[in-house]
Amino acid sequence: MSNKKEIIIKATKLKKSFITGDTEQTIFEYLNLNIYKGDFTVIMGSSGAGKSTLMYSLSGMDRPTSGEIVWDGKAITSLNDDKLAIFRRKNCGFVFQQIYLLDKMSLMDNVLTASALSETSKKDSVKYANELFTLVNIPEITRKKFPSQVSGGEAQRAGIVRAVINKPKILFADEPTGALNSNNSTAVLDVFTKLHGAGQSIIMVTHDKNTALRGNRVLYVKDGKIYGECDLGGYTNDSKDREAKLNNFLKEMGW
Amino acid sequence: MKKIANQILYNLKKEKSSFISFGVIILITALILNCAAVLLRQVDSAYDEKFEELSTAPLNAIVPEVQSNSELEKAFNEAEEVEKCESHTAIMTEATVKDFNGADFSMNTVFYNIDDKRTLNSFELVSESENDVVNPIYIPLYVSNFGGFALNDEIVYVIDGKSHSFTVAGVIEEMQYGNYGSGLLCAYLPEEEFAELADSYSSKTVVEYSMSVKNGASLDKVTNDVSKAIDNKGVMVLSILDSESVKGARTMVTDLLVLILAAFSLITLAVSVFLSNFKVKNAIESEITNMSVLKALGYTSAQIVASITLPYGIVSLLFAILGVGLSYALLPVLCSVLTVQSGFSFDISFDLPSFVCVACILCGVVTFFTFMAARKIKKTQPIDGLRGNTSSKHQKRNYFPLEETKGNTKFLLVLKQMIASKKQNVMLFLVSFVLTVLIAFSGTLFYNVVVKPENFMSALSDEVADVIIYPKSDSVSELEEKFEDDNRVQYSLKYMSAIVKIEGKTVTAFACEDFSKVRNDVCYMGENPREADEIALGSALEENFKIGDTVKVTVDDITKSFKVTGFVQSINLQGELCELSIEGYNSLFAKKQTPFLYVYLENFENAGKITKEYKSDYPTLVADTVNSYKLQKEAQDMYMGITVVLVVAIFAVTIFIVLFILYIVIKSLLVKRRQELGIYKAMGYTSSQLILQTAGSFMPVSMIAIMLSGVLALFYMPAIYQFIFETLGVMKNNIEISFGFLMLFAVAQILVNIIISIILCMPIRKISAYTLIKE
Ligand SMILES: Nc1ncnc2c1ncn2[C@@H]1O[C@H](COP(=O)(O)OP(=O)(O)OP(=O)(O)O)[C@@H](O)[C@H]1O
Numbered sequence A: 001m002s003n004k005k006e007i008i009i010k011a012t013k014l015k016k017s018f019i020t021g022d023t024e025q026t027i028f029e030y031l032n033l034n035i036y037k038g039d040f041t042v043i044m045g046s047s048g049a050g051k052s053t054l055m056y057s058l059s060g061m062d063r064p065t066s067g068e069i070v071w072d073g074k075a076i077t078s079l080n081d082d083k084l085a086i087f088r089r090k091n092c093g094f095v096f097q098q099i100y101l102l103d104k105m106s107l108m109d110n111v112l113t114a115s116a117l118s119e120t121s122k123k124d125s126v127k128y129a130n131e132l133f134t135l136v137n138i139p140e141i142t143r144k145k146f147p148s149q150v151s152g153g154e155a156q157r158a159g160i161v162r163a164v165i166n167k168p169k170i171l172f173a174d175e176p177t178g179a180l181n182s183n184n185s186t187a188v189l190d191v192f193t194k195l196h197g198a199g200q201s202i203i204m205v206t207h208d209k210n211t212a213l214r215g216n217r218v219l220y221v222k223d224g225k226i227y228g229e230c231d232l233g234g235y236t237n238d239s240k241d242r243e244a245k246l247n248n249f250l251k252e253m254g255w
Numbered sequence B: 001m002k003k004i005a006n007q008i009l010y011n012l013k014k015e016k017s018s019f020i021s022f023g024v025i026i027l028i029t030a031l032i033l034n035c036a037a038v039l040l041r042q043v044d045s046a047y048d049e050k051f052e053e054l055s056t057a058p059l060n061a062i063v064p065e066v067q068s069n070s071e072l073e074k075a076f077n078e079a080e081e082v083e084k085c086e087s088h089t090a091i092m093t094e095a096t097v098k099d100f101n102g103a104d105f106s107m108n109t110v111f112y113n114i115d116d117k118r119t120l121n122s123f124e125l126v127s128e129s130e131n132d133v134v135n136p137i138y139i140p141l142y143v144s145n146f147g148g149f150a151l152n153d154e155i156v157y158v159i160d161g162k163s164h165s166f167t168v169a170g171v172i173e174e175m176q177y178g179n180y181g182s183g184l185l186c187a188y189l190p191e192e193e194f195a196e197l198a199d200s201y202s203s204k205t206v207v208e209y210s211m212s213v214k215n216g217a218s219l220d221k222v223t224n225d226v227s228k229a230i231d232n233k234g235v236m237v238l239s240i241l242d243s244e245s246v247k248g249a250r251t252m253v254t255d256l257l258v259l260i261l262a263a264f265s266l267i268t269l270a271v272s273v274f275l276s277n278f279k280v281k282n283a284i285e286s287e288i289t290n291m292s293v294l295k296a297l298g299y300t301s302a303q304i305v306a307s308i309t310l311p312y313g314i315v316s317l318l319f320a321i322l323g324v325g326l327s328y329a330l331l332p333v334l335c336s337v338l339t340v341q342s343g344f345s346f347d348i349s350f351d352l353p354s355f356v357c358v359a360c361i362l363c364g365v366v367t368f369f370t371f372m373a374a375r376k377i378k379k380t381q382p383i384d385g386l387r388g389n390t391s392s393k394h395q396k397r398n399y400f401p402l403e404e405t406k407g408n409t410k411f412l413l414v415l416k417q418m419i420a421s422k423k424q425n426v427m428l429f430l431v432s433f434v435l436t437v438l439i440a441f442s443g444t445l446f447y448n449v450v451v452k453p454e455n456f457m458s459a460l461s462d463e464v465a466d467v468i469i470y471p472k473s474d475s476v477s478e479l480e481e482k483f484e485d486d487n488r489v490q491y492s493l494k495y496m497s498a499i500v501k502i503e504g505k506t507v508t509a510f511a512c513e514d515f516s517k518v519r520n521d522v523c524y525m526g527e528n529p530r531e532a533d534e535i536a537l538g539s540a541l542e543e544n545f546k547i548g549d550t551v552k553v554t555v556d557d558i559t560k561s562f563k564v565t566g567f568v569q570s571i572n573l574q575g576e577l578c579e580l581s582i583e584g585y586n587s588l589f590a591k592k593q594t595p596f597l598y599v600y601l602e603n604f605e606n607a608g609k610i611t612k613e614y615k616s617d618y619p620t621l622v623a624d625t626v627n628s629y630k631l632q633k634e635a636q637d638m639y640m641g642i643t644v645v646l647v648v649a650i651f652a653v654t655i656f657i658v659l660f661i662l663y664i665v666i667k668s669l670l671v672k673r674r675q676e677l678g679i680y681k682a683m684g685y686t687s688s689q690l691i692l693q694t695a696g697s698f699m700p701v702s703m704i705a706i707m708l709s710g711v712l713a714l715f716y717m718p719a720i721y722q723f724i725f726e727t728l729g730v731m732k733n734n735i736e737i738s739f740g741f742l743m744l745f746a747v748a749q750i751l752v753n754i755i756i757s758i759i760l761c762m763p764i765r766k767i768s769a770y771t772l773i774k775e
């Protein structure tokens, strides 16, 4: 049924290896993968399996050793660094585990620094930023604070606002709740769910089962390939079914 | 100690390359500073040693032979502080040496009889020809080195338009006269040649009284006493030269060099202090966590401060030693250059006190400033440090909030970055401002020497015609008629010069038929003399007389009174001159004097031709001719050459300093902003945008500094030049400050800054968004 959906990213024969000293370590090889529009794709796998590496390759933050990544019919693997940067600003939003806000700028300025790259006028950007801040529950006075003056959860929600301000095709998130306590985590995950509900395509890497439940498609990375995949269906607030399905899948994968 | 030794090694290794660049600056500073120190300590004593060795007389007075008598010598011998007086016959005359370093060179020269017995003013034979040469002459080191005359070369002295050819039979070193600056040069002739020359110029035969003084006597007082003794006998002094003035003139370039070297080493020292200070502060900011871990582990603050400070101390000591070592490779080169100018040779030996001083100063200053910077760590509590809080890290205000501030966001980001690197920008402002002063100075020099050379030359030279013709006596008016018929000649002026005495002071007098027609009006106050009883005095006499005063001028036994109409300057004669009208000049001589003719041409390119023609076509009228346009042109070319070298050197130094400072500032900024730049890249900012943003954050400030300094230069530059020229004895200069030219240099400097910053920001390309996630 997923093949009815529109493909955004098509990765073929992807290979990534690192050379440390004189030994080559292959993270993945002959990896084929499609990412579909509107999906909340979750990437799971044990630590060191190569989840982050895969995600950043797909998003044009890193270059695969070989293979091809095609976005909307355009190969990004052949772009130079500046072209890749321009590609990213139009198509990708990033949320990091360590949040990485610019520490010399207020939350609002962090967001506007990103929007400055889009064609949108500053006035419209400010308006949209305020809408998003409201959406993620960050009150007006907090928007003017510096990252060092807000809680981890607030900072991460601002990070999400910054990531989606330019309406990216895909929002990438690498363990966005990894550094947060459970209350903050829930607030941040609710934002992801809200955005997904509004039609935002998301790719998220996580270790956490509860976090994974937010997605509708779970990929499991193991032994240098997509070891398995599981269709969870749309997120509902209380679904024992989905939880059981995920548990089974993960057991099967050897989690 | 052992505990912190590991930390020191760690700090050294971690920043190897930056310690090396720091070391290089220290090395250069040590090299320059040691050169200055060694020259300062050794040249002077080498000079004094040679002075003693050759039993040079501290005071030498020259009077015309006709006026000399045994009574005079007796008076000298009886003067309280004179130890011994010795007299010798010599010939003193203004002589032009042909092809002296490529040009004709006029100088007052004293010819001595080499076979005279002398106990004072001995000389050292540096080299002597093995051949038996015709017309042998022994020339001083200065003439040989600077003029370019080797053994067995022919050397031609032109005296009163008559050429005398000699062969260099030997080169001597003497401490009595020495170089151009002392105003007198000497040459030694064997008995026979000397007698021949003395016969031809009996009026120029003089007696020189050389006096040694008693220990502890004041040379000033002796000079005064001797002058008075001469005056009392009604004798005219042609020259009275004391060893202090000679030494001043001969070591002037050395002193100047020491001064320049010292100034340069100060600049480099300031740069290295700034550098180490800046690095330490940066290190503390970025390493605060590590240091706090050490603190938490129980290291004391003192140990941590030492581990930061000592590497700088050690590096500066090592490189200072290296620099001092290298300076001994450079010093012999400097010495040989100085020998050419000062006319005496000396050797440099290793100087321990200089070495200790240089090493202590460099090491001490650097350690002190790094220590002051590192002390900050003491005030940080370990727990704050672990959280990454240094006092400066919390920025209270959000400058230019993007939401509220109008304007392009990317531009506002540049402004934000500017504020974030406030301190560096302040520094850059100061450095740019100061360097622009240097650039404006050399730019102005360039403009006035190379673009408009007449501005500069007029300050440096006396009157220059295109051709000078020395007529045979009684043929002046006939020649003047010839000039009137020659349509290549614009006009000619009668000119005369002689040594006269004004109220006891010996000066050179110039007379001209019409001072309003000369090219280089040297009168800076009042007016030139027109009437027979008018006189304009040199700047050296300005403190003794004022306009309207009457002064007595004496030549031999004729004395006349003149009214002072103005003051004139001359760099060559240090202001010791005066101007008279032709009638006034003639009234001082019993015999009629033959003037020489200054010829001004319609087109100076004819100067060479006319010089040759008049000499060959009118042998009965013309004694000699001089292509003075060519002389002037040669001097001008020399100044142009020096200026171009100077301007290029100043530009190179400026670029080097700017490069260096921007390098330090930008490199540390990139290290500090690594993560930030990664975040920007993740957002989709391209490398070129970030390079422009970073480089751009340093440009406005340096542009403003350069422009401000450039515009202010319009006001302060004339004062600087006025000051420099006044110390050289030139009261009035024609130096022009060209606004366009200043701006041209300023814009060039700004462009250089921009290019350098952009190049230095290039490493931003290598910072990838991805690596930031890994860190
Ligand atoms: N720049 C690099 N150089 C060498 N090896 C690297 C580099 N980046 C990643 N690796 C290796 O690649 C493998 C996959 O790393 P990756 O970060 O993708 O793992 P991950 O699945 O995200 O793990 P985690 O869940 O712990 O974040 C690891 O073994 C890691 O050591």
Ligand SMILES: [Mg+2]
Binding pocket: A051, A052, A053, A174, A205
């Ligand atoms: Mg990871």
